[in-house]
Amino acid sequence: MNFETLLYQQEGYIGTLTINRPEALNALNETVLKELKSFAEQIRSHKDIRVLIITGSGEKAFVAGADIKAMQGMTPQEATDFSTMAQTAFDSIEALPFAVIAAVNGFALGGGCELALSCDLILASEKAKFGLPEVTLGLLPCFGGTQRLPRAIGLYKAREMVFSGEFYSAEACKELGFVNRVIAPAELWNEARKLAATIASRGPVAIAKAKQSLNTGVELPITEGLQQEAALFGELFDTKDHHEGIGAFIEKRNPDFKGE
Numbered sequence: 003m004n005f006e007t008l009l010y011q012q013e014g015y016i017g018t019l020t021i022n023r024p025e026a027l028n029a030l031n032e033t034v035l036k037e038l039k040s041f042a043e044q045i046r047s048h049k050d051i052r053v054l055i056i057t058g059s060g061e062k063a064f065v066a067g068a069d070i071k072a073m074q075g076m077t078p079q080e081a082t083d084f085s086t087m088a089q090t091a092f093d094s095i096e097a098l099p100f101a102v103i104a105a106v107n108g109f110a111l112g113g114g115c116e117l118a119l120s121c122d123l124i125l126a127s128e129k130a131k132f133g134l135p136e137v138t139l140g141l142l143p144c145f146g147g148t149q150r151l152p153r154a155i156g157l158y159k160a161r162e163m164v165f166s167g168e169f170y171s172a173e174a175c176k177e178l179g180f181v182n183r184v185i186a187p188a189e190l191w192n193e194a195r196k197l198a199a200t201i202a203s204r205g206p207v208a209i210a211k212a213k214q215s216l217n218t219g220v221e222l223p224i225t226e227g228l229q230q231e232a233a234l235f236g237e238l239f240d241t242k243d244h245h246e247g248i249g250a251f252i253e254k255r256n257p258d259f260k261g262e
């Protein structure tokens with residue numbers, strides 16, 4: 003996979019995607035968004051990937067938002083189209099059939115915070131700063147922020163973050179409930195890899211179906227969510243992985259899942 007603004011590396015079952023525009027603090031322009039969507043479309047069918055880590059290039063930023071310079075002079079229709087393009091790219095990341103970890107190494111502002119919110123888990127460096135500062139530009143979060151953030155932390159806390167436009171520390175975001183772990187900057191990469199390796203050692207089909215149950219279940223009335231959970235659970239009994247998992251337990255050995 004060859005991209006202008008993204009770097010992709012894979013080691014074993016763990017892929018790492020780096021947003022690579024350090025001169026603009028990895029801001030999201032049209033090229034990055036198109037490449038993110040194309041990347042997600044290509045990677046989703048790769049059988050040899052079990053966890054994706056997304057991070058930002060350089061010391062300073064995960065992603066400092068949408069590219070403010072590129073927004074200048076847009077017409078209302080162009081702005082809506084730009085928002086839709088970003089939402090579609092982030093939906094494709096969210097829908098990947100394996101776990102996606104955001105390793106937030108610095109500023110995650112506006113679209114950067116929204117990109118992190120489309121990942122399954124957020125690990126943040128102690129020096130990371132999150133925020134939705136769109137209102138400081140006379141705009142509103144439009145890459146999914148007004149939708150994913152309240153679903154993650156509740157409406158009242160989301161309103162404060164959106165209306166104030168302020169930057170929040172990683173620790174404050176952990177308190178709010180959307181950052182999983184806060185990690186010393188030098189350890190962020192190791193911790194992300196360690197968590198990725200743990201997840202990659204579990205049953206891949208089980209992770210994919212658990213992700214589906216969690217992500218679509220929260221949108222459903224609980225009775226429908228429970229029915230879906232039971233149906234997905236049943237589907238796992240058609241997989242070789244479940245024989246391997248149960249067999250390994252009985253034989254007192256580690257399972258060797260093939261993702262089948």
Ligand code: CO8
Binds near residue numbers: 070076085139
């Ligand atoms: N877009 C474009 N360039 C950026 C961005 C950005 N979001 N953020 C930083 N840069 C550039 C700077 O312009 C600068 O470039 P140059 O050296 O050429 O002047 C370079 O990156 C380094 O940045 P700073 O010198 O500003 O670094 P500091 O350490 O002083 O400050 C900050 C870092 C605090 C992160 C600061 O750069 C900042 O406030 N950035 C903007 C953050 C922001 O407001 N993000 C939200 C953008 S809006 C959004 O994401 C969603 C709305 C999308 C709407 C789209 C509809 C069309």
